[in-house]
Amino acid sequence: MLKIAKERLNDLYAKINESMGLFIPIKKAGEVDYHIWGEGKEVSLETLKTVKSPKNMFFPQSENMMKFKTEGKNIEIIDVRGEKRPFVLFGVKPCDYKAIEVLDKVFLAEPVDTYYQSRREATTIVTLACSKPEESCFCKVFDIDATAAYGDVTTWLDGENLYWQANTEKGEALTALVKELLEDSDDAAVKAQQEATKAIIDKLPYSNLDLSKFKPENLNELFNAQEWTEMSEACLGCGTCTFVCPTCQCFDIRDFKTNEGVIRYRCWDSCMYSDFTLMAHGNSRTTQMQRFRQRFMHKLVYYPSQNDGLYSCVGCGRCVNKCPQKLNIVKVIKTLGGKNND
Amino acid sequence: MINETLIPKVGVVTDIRKDTPDVKTFRVVGTDGKKLFQHMPGQCAMVSIPGVGECMFSITSSPTNEEYMEFSIKKCGCVTEVIHSLEVGAQVTVRGPYGKNFPVEEDFKGKDLLFIAGGIGLAPLRSVINYVRHYRENYGKVVIVYGARSKDDLVDIEEIQTEWVNEPNTEVYLTIDRPQEGWDGHVGFVPAYVKELGLNPNMTAVLCGPPIMIKFTLAGLLELGFDKSRVYTTLELRMKCGVGKCGRCNVGDKFVCKDGPVFRMTELDELPDEY
Numbered sequence: 001m002l003k004i005a006k007e008r009l010n011d012l013y014a015k016i017n018e019s020m021g022l023f024i025p026i027k028k029a030g031e032v033d034y035h036i037w038g039e040g041k042e043v044s045l046e047t048l049k050t051v052k053s054p055k056n057m058f059f060p061q062s063e064n065m066m067k068f069k070t071e072g073k074n075i076e077i078i079d080v081r082g083e084k085r086p087f088v089l090f091g092v093k094p095c096d097y098k099a100i101e102v103l104d105k106v107f108l109a110e111p112v113d114t115y116y117q118s119r120r121e122a123t124t125i126v127t128l129a130c131s132k133p134e135e136s137c138f139c140k141v142f143d144i145d146a147t148a149a150y151g152d153v154t155t156w157l158d159g160e161n162l163y164w165q166a167n168t169e170k171g172e173a174l175t176a177l178v179k180e181l182l183e184d185s186d187d188a189a190v191k192a193q194q195e196a197t198k199a200i201i202d203k204l205p206y207s208n209l210d211l212s213k214f215k216p217e218n219l220n221e222l223f224n225a226q227e228w229t230e231m232s233e234a235c236l237g238c239g240t241c242t243f244v245c246p247t248c249q250c251f252d253i254r255d256f257k258t259n260e261g262v263i264r265y266r267c268w269d270s271c272m273y274s275d276f277t278l279m280a281h282g283n284s285r286t287t288q289m290q291r292f293r294q295r296f297m298h299k300l301v302y303y304p305s306q307n308d309g310l311y312s313c314v315g316c317g318r319c320v321n322k323c324p325q326k327l328n329i330v331k332v333i334k335t336l337g338g339k340n341n342d
Numbered sequence: 343m344i345n346e347t348l349i350p351k352v353g354v355v356t357d358i359r360k361d362t363p364d365v366k367t368f369r370v371v372g373t374d375g376k377k378l379f380q381h382m383p384g385q386c387a388m389v390s391i392p393g394v395g396e397c398m399f400s401i402t403s404s405p406t407n408e409e410y411m412e413f414s415i416k417k418c419g420c421v422t423e424v425i426h427s428l429e430v431g432a433q434v435t436v437r438g439p440y441g442k443n444f445p446v447e448e449d450f451k452g453k454d455l456l457f458i459a460g461g462i463g464l465a466p467l468r469s470v471i472n473y474v475r476h477y478r479e480n481y482g483k484v485v486i487v488y489g490a491r492s493k494d495d496l497v498d499i500e501e502i503q504t505e506w507v508n509e510p511n512t513e514v515y516l517t518i519d520r521p522q523e524g525w526d527g528h529v530g531f532v533p534a535y536v537k538e539l540g541l542n543p544n545m546t547a548v549l550c551g552p553p554i555m556i557k558f559t560l561a562g563l564l565e566l567g568f569d570k571s572r573v574y575t576t577l578e579l580r581m582k583c584g585v586g587k588c589g590r591c592n593v594g595d596k597f598v599c600k601d602g603p604v605f606r607m608t609e610l611d612e613l614p615d616e617y
Contacts, residue, residue, distance in 0.1 A: 068392035075433040111347040223614040250589030253582045262393040280419025302595040
């Protein structure tokens, strides 16, 4: 294990930034999100939950896919995909890291989404283990260990040092790049922090939710559950949950006319919106109950059914904090997840 | 640059046939004059007019047609409206093929086949029917039941009346919803007609048409003794990507774009009723 004193972190960021882009939680206008680092920026590694998850780094909220130039009847398609500059995504929390694995299974499945893949391959992910989980956290429910070594490099932060451990080839390469700033360390401080954090996690209110009912064989029974009506009654269909969610990956593809031709772009979309499934001849989900049900069934039943039981929720708790109507996946799990939720 | 399924190819419209007051069939080739890509019957493609939008359509021509692809498109929304205004020589973009095809080389082989279509539902079936005609010796008897609102709404009527009816070991039954001057054929809805015809329940059936027609026709077939595991249909939901990633065309844990659009009735029975 390696370490760097906390007060030297700025040197570490500067060193990485010499040869690669660096995205890191930065405070801007009172809110912390992943932004590109620069001297004088207010880095906030301690912030547990950035407003948006780092999915934005691989699957931007809006991205141009191609251009069309039309002359008379002729259409020319211009590929706007470029080489992606290598960058480091620094300070990713374990839940958000696991969410990237959920996205990988969608975007890197055949046929591979090259827009996502090029960013993913250009990125070295440095995770930061949790030390101060909050009440809205429930990653443990999804077998995520918030103290464990995920990502290309894992770091642990305490009052004095940032501890550093490379896990992959990419991680080793990054370590080599900054090795002059790192010094050897034993893992006593990390071990102590891991134990303390796990003790907190065990006592969190949502740490022991029962998911046992969410099995592919119960798909129809869960779909037809009477409780969806009451659970979804207050839903405004605002889509906030889908935008802050680190695993929500639905997108729209649209065209935008400019003076230099048509740009086809994709952007985040939300299954909570009424026009999400609207067609010229009808809509398969006409009520907010159906849309609400779709979102949670997808995360807890449909996605796992297609991905060897992996849930499409990582327990980050953003939806718990952000829903204006106080609806969230925890309530759904408590209602339908199994009898041990009582 | 590496291949990306979401980036289409440019296609040229080389022929437009007006089938009905609101259906046109567009013949499309690549800019090199050749067919854009290979497909199998039942598969779909995304056709787009840049700046207007992109929509999924079934490829109505048979894969055995080596020269071009055809799309029968009903004017019913903002993209299809613009597609209908195209003239020969216009360019569009096309990507695909997407989805699972009819099991023409597996389950259909050696079987007697019953095709039942309503209105524009003929579009995906025409691809299979012409494929079966091309490899006629691989299949048994073929029965086609096709209905539309009026005689003017029957798609591909010329091909049906000049080619399909003359195919050996093939029966074609046409019907329209209401009596009409100049029509001496059958009058009545498809589900009722199917029951009247007293079809052999050992046939493998393929249904395509409006949901209401499928529902009642299926009920009729079951009454006649058809086995649900040998009845196929296609689903249609809103799509953006075509490859199971954009997240909107799922029914339960299946994506219509990737796991469909062709489904066995027994497969649909296992899915939630949300399509």
